[in-house]
Amino acid sequence: MGKYRLLALDLDGTLLNDRSEISATNLEWVKRAVDAGVTVCVSTGRGFQSALPIAEQMNLDTPMITVNGGEIWTKPHSIHRRTLLDSGIVMRLHALAEKHDVWFWAYSTQDIYNKERWIGDTITTHWLKFGYYTENLTVLNEILQEIQTWDGLELTNSSPFNIEINPIGVSKASALEEVCRMLGYDMSEVVAIGDSLNDIAAIRAVGLGVAMGNAQEEVKAAADVVTGSNQENGVAAAIQKYVLRT
Structure with missing residues (x-):
């Protein structure tokens, strides 16, 4: 070893x-x-x-x-x-995605959802991560600047064209x-x-x-x-x- x-x-x-x-x-x-x-x-x-x-x-x-x-x-x-992501935060993140008309996805403990297949009951779902994807970097940066003002979130990416959101400390x-x-x-x-x-x-x-x-x-x-x-x-x-x- x-x-x-x-x-x-x-x-x-x-x-x-x-x-x-x-x-x-x-x-x-x-x-x-x-x-x-x-x-x-x-x-x-x-x-x-x-x-x-x-x-x-x-x-x-x-x-x-x-x-x-x-x-x-x-x-x-x-x-x-x-470590779960607050359901209320997921609702806000989802609303922001709809506002900017970008592709998004989110992992729950049970499944993965996205722009084409979203879930009706956001509040009682156990969420883990939310993400945005767009190749329009101006729009992506606008989204990033908005959620950077929110508390309790860890912001990263897995490509230059996305933003990934976890609870703070994760x-x-x-x-x-x-x-x-x-x-x-x-x-x-x-x-x-x-x-x-x-x-x-x-x-x-x-x-x-x-x-x-x-x-x-x-x-x-x-x-x-x-x-x-x-x-x-x-x-x-x-x-x-x-x-x-x-």
Whole structure:
């Protein structure tokens, strides 16, 4: 076992290529890390249902972080902790999306909803995360400026064209701290790899923060090192060079 005991992997734009696939090379090096005794933890903005098949493809039975830390799983299907987003806030976020006529989505504990399929009963639903998407950056910035004035929210993104909203204090970093507490690891023993603003807190908080070659510039600036892009097996290269030091 080397210096690092836990590898936290973002999915979209990081482990997955632009076709949302794990390359054979990435899969091989994840398996090598697991075989070497490293705990590999999925750490994603996705909900559990869409993250699970990827964890299963890697044969992981380890903790998972979903919806940016809104859910922490001791292992697949075994929930450890959920942090809910206030239903009243979700109603306000939804109204803002309608006002600006942008695409939006929201995760509840049961399902995912969006502009094409919204829910009638917002108040009694248990919400986890809300997001906006538009390639009109002027409109996106107007939305961001508005919700930055609201209290109690954690604002990030998973692409330059979206905004993701969780309750204040919820992040991949805080979730990784809890995973480390569960496993008896120190944050200095963690490597976190990612590409977007929802990865920055974790990248700054762990022993080694790795930005993808395709990462947003702010993420690269926050990272200790930059690896190849998600089209160039950047995760495999980082595992090889920093985690296993082969």
